[in-house]
Amino acid sequence: MGVVNLTVTPGRYPGVMSFPLPTSLSPSKVASFKDCALAFRFSAIDRIPEPPSAAAAKGTLVHRALELLFAEEQAQRTLAVALAKLDQAIPEVLGDPEYVALEFPTPADRQAFLHDAAQLVHKYFQLEDPTTIRPVGLEMRLEVPVGSLTLRGVIDRLEEDEHGDLVVTDYKTGKVPGVNQEQSRLGGVHFYAYLCEKVLGRRPAKVQLLYLSQPMSIITQPTDQSIRGLQIRTSAIWTAVERACEREDFRPKPSRLCDWCSFKAWCPAFGGDPDTAPTRRNEPVSVRVGRNPVDVPA
Numbered sequence: 001m002g003v004v005n006l007t008v009t010p011g012r013y014p015g016v017m018s019f020p021l022p023t024s025l026s027p028s029k030v031a032s033f034k035d036c037a038l039a040f041r042f043s044a045i046d047r048i049p050e051p052p053s054a055a056a057a058k059g060t061l062v063h064r065a066l067e068l069l070f071a072e073e074q075a076q077r078t079l080a081v082a083l084a085k086l087d088q089a090i091p092e093v094l095g096d097p098e099y100v101a102l103e104f105p106t107p108a109d110r111q112a113f114l115h116d117a118a119q120l121v122h123k124y125f126q127l128e129d130p131t132t133i134r135p136v137g138l139e140m141r142l143e144v145p146v147g148s149l150t151l152r153g154v155i156d157r158l159e160e161d162e163h164g165d166l167v168v169t170d171y172k173t174g175k176v177p178g179v180n181q182e183q184s185r186l187g188g189v190h191f192y193a194y195l196c197e198k199v200l201g202r203r204p205a206k207v208q209l210l211y212l213s214q215p216m217s218i219i220t221q222p223t224d225q226s227i228r229g230l231q232i233r234t235s236a237i238w239t240a241v242e243r244a245c246e247r248e249d250f251r252p253k254p255s256r257l258c259d260w261c262s263f264k265a266w267c268p269a270f271g272g273d274p275d276t277a278p279t280r281r282n283e284p285v286s287v288r289v290g291r292n293p294v295d296v297p298a
């Protein structure tokens with residue numbers, strides 16, 4: 001198996017870095033920098049808190065229900081058990097500090113939110129039979145240090161297929177991407193494949209995105225070429241982040257994403273001034289410890 005080392009050179013501009021570099025890179029950070037460098041700065045460098053969103057809470061809720069489902073023995077993984085796990089997850093997720101401020105305008109809105117989450121769990125069962133899945137890890141946090149940078153990601157589910165090969169599965173609760181965005185969405189799972197190879201010493205035979213809303217699976221097989229491509233793209237993003245930090249130059253990139261952006265008030269594309277944003281960039285970083293992943297059956 002050909003393995004190419006990721007070329008990341010943290011601290012390549014020693015002494016001249018104006019903005020502090022983030023210390024870690026995840027698939028979501030890579031995607032957010034590509035979507036809009038200024039929004040990345042507000043989130044990853046200024047660390048401006050964002051209000052909780054119902055869509056993110058729904059995604060977390062469904063992920064947690066499926067995580068709890070796969071902690072059960074294979075024969076127990078029925079739809080009824082999955083819905084019971086969803087009920088179990090509701091107070092846990094909505095009571096979490098990340099979502100506790102989430103407000104529903106009316107009780108009917110809350111009901112609709114919970115109904116949508118249950119529908120996603122129903123649709124999951126149209127994609128695969130969970131009694132046939134042999135997970136070896138759930139909500140697995142994988143980290144690879146590269147110099148002073150840490151590449152990190154959380155794998156929703158890692159399992160072994162009938163041949164004993166590893167499969168990475170990522171649940172998606174948002175809309176299915178168009179054909180043109182498919183490859184970029186797979187970038188995240190290739191990132192996870194890279195982490196698996198580095199941490200576990202085994203390249204997954206398959207990575208798959210399960211889009212529960214449709215429902216639809218997007219499946220690919222990591223190869224030397226895809227891993228090398230991931231490494232090249234990640235190195236390029238990191239170089240761009242370094243350069244932007246050095247030059248204090250994070251440019252806005254207006255798109256449809258602006259409709260959901262929490263940082264509009266300080267965005268020059270909307271008449272704002274980034275220098276007036278409530279930055280926490282010089283405050284020490286506190287690491288939030290999330291809930292523990294559940295154990296999988298042996």
Ligand code: SF4
Nearest residue numbers: 036252253258261267
């Ligand atoms: S409003 Fe749009 S352009 Fe401005 S920071 Fe947010 S995503 Fe970027």
